[in-house]
Amino acid sequence: MKRTFLAAALLLAGTSAFANTGTINFNGKINGSTCPIEIVNPDSGAVGNLVQMGAPRVADFPNLGAEAGGRSFSMRVPGGAACGIDPENPNTASVTFTGVQGGAGADGSLYAIKTVGGAATGVAVALKDRSGNPVKNGEASAAYPLNAVGATEMFFTAVYKSTAPAVTPGAADADVSFVVNIN
Secondary structure (H helix, E strand, O other): OOOHHHHHHHHHHHHHHHOOOOOOOOOOOOOOOOOOOOOEEEOOOOOOOOOOOOOHHHHHHHOOEEEEEEEEEEEEEOHHHOOOOOOOOOOOEEEEEEEEEEEEEOOOOOOOOOOOOOOOEEEEEEEEEEOOOOOOOEOOOOEEEEEOOOOEEEEEEEEEEEEOOOEEOOOOOOOOEEEEEOO
């Protein structure tokens, strides 16, 4: 018994002698400031982080995956040195949105609404880029070319999308955080 234990201990101790070492290189850059991003209502030009989605009816969601309501909005990125944009070689930017309440839908690609008392059920928020393509929860949007001199407007649309065969009425508020990735 003691010999078996000793043999097992020596065998396990011997495996660490063959471990390899290596180096990981981390590259990056420290910026003096962050890039100020504004959320803009394209209809009024008003700046603010509240996008009014409207009040679609339950009947507007006849089946799973139906879309209704919604609003366009843009994210304004200032041009020039404020965001480290090189005038000789303008960058692109993409946006990664993440649902504060988590993902929704079968694959989690939608943005869950708050589940407070009286909240709607069977519905989530879907985001789309300027071409109408989905911007999935936690994934980067398509790249937007940045204006090196003036501001760049990155246009998006938010709509309600049913996640169940039946939607119940109620508040349908969602919070979404974002990161603008300047490439």
